[in-house]
Amino acid sequence: MKRLKLLLCVVTLLFCISCKDMLEPEIENNLDLESTTNNASYAQGLLLNGYNRIPTNSWSFNDVSTDDAVTNDKNNAYLKIATGQWTAINNPLSQWTNSRAAIQYLNLFFSVTDQVKWAVDQNINKMFNDRMKGEAFALRALFNFYLLQAHGGKGTNGQLLGIPIVLQPEGLDADFNKPRATFDDCMAQIYRDLDMAEQLLPNDFEDIATDAQVPAKYAGVGKDNYNRVFGYYFRGRITARIAKAIKAKASLLAASPAFNPSATAKWEKAANDAAAVIDLRGGLVNLNLNDIKWYDKDAGIDGLASGVNPSEILWRSDVGSSNDLERSNFPPTLFGSGRINPTQNLVNAFPMANGYPILENNSGFVAASPYDNRDPRLKLYILVNGGTSGTSGSVINTSANGTTNDALNKVETSTRTGYYMRKLLRQDVNLNPSSTTSQKHYNPRIRYTEIYLAYAEAANEAWGPISNGTHAYSAYDVIKAIRKRAGVGASNNDAYLESIKSDQVKMRALIRNERRLELCFEGFRFWDLRRWNANLNEVAQGISIIAPAYNPINVENRAYQNYMVYGPLPYSEILKYNNLIQNAGW
Incomplete structure (x- = not known):
């Protein structure tokens, strides 16, 4: 009996020792915010979170909820909102979560960056801090632009409203019940952030050749140290040039009729802001034919060096090799799903090659051969009946009595309009299962x-x-x-x-x-x-x-209501926070 008790004691002791990790877990490998001051990589991760959340990093194809296209994907969220299912609960266009999360990370970055040890040398440390603060200001402005575009509008009180302006990190004890600022106040904050970005950033991230080219505010650091911070290695990240372009986008939104009933001054600002970008490029120069094929091998995509842009692209995502776009949008006979179907409405919008709209008397449009002598962009962007596609230049028949699956409404992956999308697709992609290939792609941000x-x-x-x-x-x-x-x-x-x-x-x-x-x-x-x-x-x-x-x-009929000029705030946010005013109608 004594032996049994002793054995039970030993087993119990071993059990307790083995369960130590369960009962008293080890310290997790999680860094708190204070750790950023000595961990530059962690601090920079707060900034990079913003880059990862840029909406144009991927294609939305919300065109299928407009008069430009439909989709053959019956479960497409944009198809549903176009046909009557757009609500404050079901809103695939919402930026409330994504953009506000990005702004939270950027505000966290602002709260620590001045204390972060970016480099041992104080002058180099200042340059790193200036550069990344400039990027963060521009990113915060960009995300506030996307919030205004998706959620700005006239509230139930009739006032033109934007979104809550948040300039500090929001902790667990923060007051989340903030009212929406006016639309104009939100625009003023966007402009302030972009002005700061332009002050802190160079026009482009490129190496300089001599010490004399170092900006006066960093005099004495030398070209090598300057290039270490502002050189070509950082191509692809936000610059003063890109900040100016973001300002032009935002100014155009603010000047538009839905947000500006009559003020000429806002149109003047929008024009001046866009001109600042154009003038920085040298004016109306370098417009060449390959610009309209920026997504194709003809525009040099295959030979792009790291961070280098074709002449048409101001800012883009990284280049990646894939065939996802083609798999989704090639016609069925080329092993695609034919998802995006351009409308006749869009086809009619392309003029004749002589420049006249097709309904003008001088156009020369012939209804029996509607694709002849048209604007060259038509067949470049839209695959029409009798057009060619794919590596073999296959002729695609979209007629109603066509014998292949490319024909109108033939199978679930067939076109619903008589057209397939051609733009954005690499025609040198092969989806044949026996010899599938991928090609390089990127997304233009601007x-x-x-x-x-x-x-x-x-x-x-x-x-x-x-x-x-x-x-x-x-x-x-x-x-x-x-x-x-x-x-x-x-x-x-x-x-x-x-x-x-x-x-x-x-x-x-x-x-x-x-x-x-x-x-x-x-x-x-x-x-x-x-x-x-x-x-x-x-x-x-x-x-x-x-x-x-x-x-x-x-x-396909569209089922929008008049109030849907402006998008809704999420219904869940309206329920939680009584200071938030919903846009009228939602």
């Missing part, structure tokens, strides 16, 4: 064409089509250059543009149309229609082709 079009739109509103304020070019000059680059109006000096160049209303329509064409499938149309107070409910149309007849068909 393109120069976006900035050109922002200037044209704002300048036309501020000064008219052919006046230029204090700049060397007008709205007309920009549109002339963009259409010339595309090969539009080459045979007749763009006679249509010349005929309307003194008419502000017609120029407005043309500028908006050029924006629609140049930026299609890149996630702009949804927001553009709203900031313009334009028609949200144009029926998405397609084409039923049974040779020789081309018959337009209604494919």
Whole structure:
């Protein structure tokens, strides 16, 4: 019996020893915020979190909730909101969680960066601190822009509201029940952050060759130390040039009819902000044909050095090799799912090669051959019936009586409109299971064409089509250059543009149309229609082709309400915080 008791004691002791880790866990390998002062990598991680959350790091294809496209994916969230299921509970366009989380991390970064030991040498330490603070200011402005775009609007009190302005980290004991600031106050904060970014950052991250090129505020550090902080190694991160472009995007939003009923001064600011980016590039220069194929091998994507941009790209994501876009959007006969289907509405928006809209008397449009003699961008961006695609240049038949799965509504991966998306896709990708290949891709965060079009739109509103304020070019000059680059109006000096160049209303329509064409499938149309107070409910149309007849068909109705010019705040936030005012109608 004594032996049994002794054995039980030993077993109990061993059990207790073995359970030590369970009963008293070891200190976890988690760093607190104070640890950042001696851990520069951890501190920089707070900043890099912002880069990781940039919405344009991936494609949204919210175009399928506009008059530009539909999708054959019946579970697509944007299809659902376009057809009546957009609510404050179901909002795939919300930036409330993502952008506010990014701002929290950036505010945490601001709270520690001045104490972080970025480098042993104090001068180099200051440069690192300045650079990363500049990046953080620009990123915070960018995320506040996305919040305003998605959630700014007229509250139930009729006032134009933005979002709560948060400039400090929010701890567990923070007051989260903050009211929304006015839209104008939010814009003022965005401008302040961007001004700080421009002061702290160089125009570009490039090595300098001599000590004499070191900026005066860092005099004495030497070119090698300067390059260590501001050199080419950091290409791809935010610069003063990019901060100016973010300002141009934000200014255009603020000047637009949905947020600016009449103030000419806001249009002037938007034009001036866009011009600052254009002038930094040297004006209306370097517009070449390959700019409109920036996503393709013709634009040099395969040979891009680390961080280097093609001439069209101001800021982009990293280059990666994949075939995901092609797998989702190639026609079925090329082993794709044909997800994004451009509408007849968008096809009709492309003019003839001579520059005239297809319904104009001088256009030369022939209904029996609707894709002939059209703007070259049409077949570059949209795969039409009889067009070619893929590595073998396969002819794609989208007719209603076609015999392959590419035909209209043939199978669940077939087109619903008679068209497939071609833009963004690498035609040298092969999806055949026996010989699948991938190719290089990247996402543009900001393109120069976006900035050109922002200037044209704002300048036309501020000064008219052919006046230029204090700049060397007008709205007309920009549109002339963009259409010339595309090969539009080459045979007749763009006679249509010349005929309307003194008419502000017609120029407005043309500028908006050029924006629609140049930026299609890149996630702009949804927001553009709203900031313009334009028609949200144009029926998405397609084409039923049974040779020789081309018959337009209604494919999908839109079910937006008037108040949906502005997006909602999340319903859960409204329930939690009584100081938050919801946008009217939601």
